[in-house]
Amino acid sequence: MCILLICRYTVSVAAAAGLQDDSFDGVVVISDNAERLQGDSLSNIYSAISSHKKIDKSESDVVVLMCSGVPSSRLIYCPTGPVTRDYDDVRSFQEAAVRAVKRALSAGCRRPLLVGLNHERFSLSARVTILGGLDALYTPLEIRESCPDRACKADQVGILLPGLKDADPEVKILRALTVGRTVYKDIGGSDPERTAPPAVADYVTEIFKSTCIKVNVISDEAVLEQEYPLLAAVNRASKVVPRHHARLIFLEYVGEGSIDSTLMLVGKGVTYDTGGADLKVGGCMAGMSRDKCGAAFVAGFFQTLSMLKPKGIKVIGAMCMVRNSIGSDCYVSDEIITSRAGVRVRIGNTDAEGRMAMGDVLCHMKEKAANEVNPQIFTIATLTGHVIRAYSEAYSAVVPNGPAKEKGIPELLSKSGEKSGEPFEISTLRREDYALHAAKSEYADCIQANTKPSTMTNRGHQTPAAFLAMASGIAQHGCDSSAPLPYSHLDIAGSSGSFPQPPTGAPLVAMAHAYLLDRPLQA
Numbered sequence: 404m405c406i407l408l409i410c411r412y413t414v415s416v417a418a419a420a421g422l423q424d425d426s427f428d429g430v431v432v433i434s435d436n437a438e439r440l441q442g443d444s445l446s447n448i449y450s451a452i453s454s455h456k457k458i459d460k461s462e463s464d465v466v467v468l469m470c471s472g473v474p475s476s477r478l479i480y481c482p483t484g485p486v487t488r489d490y491d492d493v494r495s496f497q498e499a500a501v502r503a504v505k506r507a508l509s510a511g512c513r514r515p516l517l518v519g520l521n522h523e524r525f526s527l528s529a530r531v532t533i534l535g536g537l538d539a540l541y542t543p544l545e546i547r548e549s550c551p552d553r554a555c556k557a558d559q560v561g562i563l564l565p566g567l568k569d570a571d572p573e574v575k576i577l578r579a580l581t582v583g584r585t586v587y588k589d590i591g592g593s594d595p596e597r598t599a600p601p602a603v604a605d606y607v608t609e610i611f612k613s614t615c616i617k618v619n620v621i622s623d624e625a626v627l628e629q630e631y632p633l634l635a636a637v638n639r640a641s642k643v644v645p646r647h648h649a650r651l652i653f654l655e656y657v658g659e660g661s662i663d664s665t666l667m668l669v670g671k672g673v674t675y676d677t678g679g680a681d682l683k684v685g686g687c688m689a690g691m692s693r694d695k696c697g698a699a700f701v702a703g704f705f706q707t708l709s710m711l712k713p714k715g716i717k718v719i720g721a722m723c724m725v726r727n728s729i730g731s732d733c734y735v736s737d738e739i740i741t742s743r744a745g746v747r748v749r750i751g752n753t754d755a756e757g758r759m760a761m762g763d764v765l766c767h768m769k770e771k772a773a774n775e776v777n778p779q780i781f782t783i784a785t786l787t788g789h790v791i792r793a794y795s796e797a798y799s800a801v802v803p804n805g806p807a808k809e810k811g812i813p814e815l816l817s818k819s820g821e822k823s824g825e826p827f828e829i830s831t832l833r834r835e836d837y838a839l840h841a842a843k844s845e846y847a848d849c850i851q852a853n854t855k856p857s858t859m860t861n862r863g864h865q866t867p868a869a870f871l872a873m874a875s876g877i878a879q880h881g882c883d884s885s886a887p888l889p890y891s892h893l894d895i896a897g898s899s900g901s902f903p904q905p906p907t908g909a910p911l912v913a914m915a916h917a918y919l920l921d922r923p924l925q926a
């Protein structure tokens with residue numbers, strides 16, 4: 404059912420023939436300055452807004468105006484507010500588009516025509532505007548499945564990009580990014596039963612059936628225990644509930660032509676985080692169904708790949724789907740578990756399960772990387788509350804190791820994020836991060852976590868990257884080694900969105916800009 408609805412969503416987005424295209428029943432326009440709309444193609448819109456400004460100079464929010472020469476004579480206009488101050492960024496366009504499309508829907512519009520305009524300061528403002536508008540049309544997976552009459556907020560969406568001769572390639576990109584975000588939102592945002600690990604495996608298998616994406620689901624408990632012991636430890640308390648059993652989902656895309664880069668993406672997919680034996684108390688558990696947005700990102704990114712088919716790149720993904728439950732067999736602090744890399748890991752806090760879910764899978768990627776062209780490894784996770792304390796809810800953090808830093812990966816993500824409206828902050832791995840996880844006695848080689856929440860820990864979002872490097876053996880692949888391996892940890896606890904609103908999709912668009920959109924696409 405889900406694939407059907409995703410397809411229906413996909414086909415409903417198309418380039419419009421022009422402003423007068425009567426397939427639509429309203430036009431949505433976003434601009435920082437109505438004066439920009441002067442000129443031939445948008446002159447009707449400019450006149451309608453100018454007349455309105457005679458009676459309302461506030462320009463503070465979205466308005467619905469009568470406008471001749473546009474479908475159904477209905478114009479929805481939303482000013483972005485100021486965008487030229489030092490601290491303004493392209494997100495103002497995205498936010499205005501969300502407000503405008505919501506207003507269009509409440510006005511009764513079912514077939515909106517979204518107009519994307521470029522701005523001299525923001526090279527991608529048109530794209531960001533349209534993506535914002537499409538974002539506002541997302542309907543949660545559970546509503547699509549349970550309430551078919553509410554499945555689609557719009558019947559059809561048109562895209563108009565004045566100044567672009569052939570809009571089709573751009574529409575293809577917009578569609579691929581939006582459907583990628585839809586997959587991310589479906590997996591990341593749905594409730595912990597609808598998106599329990601086996602259910603996510605079914606969803607992913609279904610959406611990539613008959614596509615260029617190879618899917619391999621590992622469900623055998625013996626294999627998980629043998630090959631991914633850190634993940635298997637988190638899974639222990641769920642073993643009595645078959646529908647909560649862990650799944651490790653591998654995805655692979657190989658583009659046409661000779662491969663020049665290999666991305667390796669490991670996503671945290673904790674479908675529910677009770678904290679485990681270190682139980683989340685005092686109301687801190689609500690919202691913990693969102694601890695799977697890293698894995699949701701991986702699935703969404705592959706959805707985008709499957710639609711764009713960029714040439715010359717290979718991408719290997721892993722979705723680490725596991726539930727952190729509490730029960731008589733749950734793993735506890737003080738246990739020592741030997742990781743895939745042979746590192747004896749002393750458990751310090753069972754609520755630090757994300758690094759456990761990913762650590763051995765990261766090690767597996769490290770092993771695979773030896774045979775790949777120009778490998779770049781990432782962990783993507785809603786890992787810490789600390790990243791929100793440090794950077795607020797709007798920003799992803801990138802924490803690179805030495806080789807990733809040398810390769811310029813943080814700057815690449817920062818630049819792409821800034822352009823595409825999914826900004827990154829760059830963090831630095833320091834000796835204190837390794838020191839926190841160093842063994843404190845001869846029993847173990849490293850400590851998984853301290854006993855405090857990340858928000859109460861100095862460098863709380865940087866230190867987990869050090870642990871992941873230590874437990875996976877990537878720490879031995881620094882700049883001083885004979886085989887340096889670029890590894891970057893992305894903490895998206897803030898940027899993935901706030902419960903119970905749908906996840907944002909970040910940093911899917913930024914990562915696509917960094918790695919996919921400059922490449923030739925397969926026809």
Ligand SMILES: [Zn+2]
Nearest residue numbers: 676754755756
């Ligand atoms: Zn946790």
